[in-house]
Amino acid sequence: MPSTPIDTHFDLALVSPFLLQTLAEVLSDKGVNSERLCLGLGFTVEELQDPAQRISYRQAVSMIQRALAALPERGLGLWVGHHNVLGTLGLLGHVLSLCRTLRDAFEIGRRFQHTTGSMAVCNLLEGPEESFVEVECRLPYADVQVFAVEEFFASLLVYNRTLIGTGFQPLRFEFTHTAPSYEAEYVRLLGPNLHFGCLHNRMVIASHWLDLQLPSHHPVALRQALKLLESECAQVQQRMGLLETVERAIARDLPYGSHIDKVASDLNMSSRTLRRRLSEHDMTFDALQEQVRRARAMSLLGNPEMPIERIAEALGYSDVRGFRRAFKRWTGLSPSGFRDEVPASAD
DSSP: OOOOOOOGGGGSSOBOSHHHHHHHHHHHHTTOOHHHHHTTTTOOTGGGGOTTOOBOHHHHHHHHHHHHHHSTTSOHHHHHHHHOOGGGGTHHHHHHHHOSBHHHHHHHHHHTGGGGTOSOEEEEEOOSSEEEEEEEOOSSOHHHHHHHHHHHHHHHHHHHHHHHOTTOOOSEEEOSSOOOTTHHHHHHHHOSOEEOSOSSEEEEEEGGGGGOBOTTOOHHHHHHHHHHHHHHHHHHHHHHHHHHHHHHHHHHTGGGOOOHHHHHHHTTSOHHHHHHHHHTTTOOHHHHHHHHHHHHHHHHHTOTTSOHHHHHHHTTOSSHHHHHHHHHHHHSSOHHHHHHHGGGGGO
């Protein structure tokens, strides 16, 4: 697949090593030399054991793609997620275990998700009967997007069962990509209620789970641990918080078109102030909007059954020609040409 440049903030060394640490362990268990996966990336496997270590998304993408090339079409993201335990999250895992309800744990997890090294961002959408944990990877690589979604849902299932018991079971999982050749691994690790080729990546749960009180809830210990976590993450949050918040707002309004005035208003600031703050991170609103659209387009193009016209509409384009022109500018390929290249990315 053609190389696609990553936006400026993906070069910032802000990502904790949790995910790559587990990835190295899984690869080693499968007989792959994990040291070779790190060659030339600026860190060693031993350095991934240091919770203070920070790496860039660019470095993380390189290691993940090397791992996928070493074990293609096997369900590597599922394996990594299933291999995680709550303690893998460090202090965040401890805080989650002390929360009052699963809803509170979801909110804390969403607030501090950047500390886990995840390649994806998530959101909880509550409904009266069903609620949705929606996740999206906005890195512009189709293979990494699938890996990130697999890892997120497999690990989320492990964490939830740790928090509230092995009886926890989602109603279903929904994925934007088409069913892979290793679908049996999805069934084995996530369960049989799977839907592929959807508009969103979601874990659907019965809403009553959100109000269940966690057995290890301790309000005093929670306040103390949360204060430590906030202090530990303050610097990273300051640098990444604005970009993630704006990206989330753009993604929310994507089908309808996102305007900087509305996003700025949602953040209680003027559009001029928002432009200035984004420029401090060498970023513009238009660049962020293109980034969200590009990543979403690549995710949806992974499903060969979804018409190009429907994808253009989901991205907020008034006609398919505008989408084709934009996608050609991003990747050098037409949407259909990119779609033809996707299966080759696992070879």
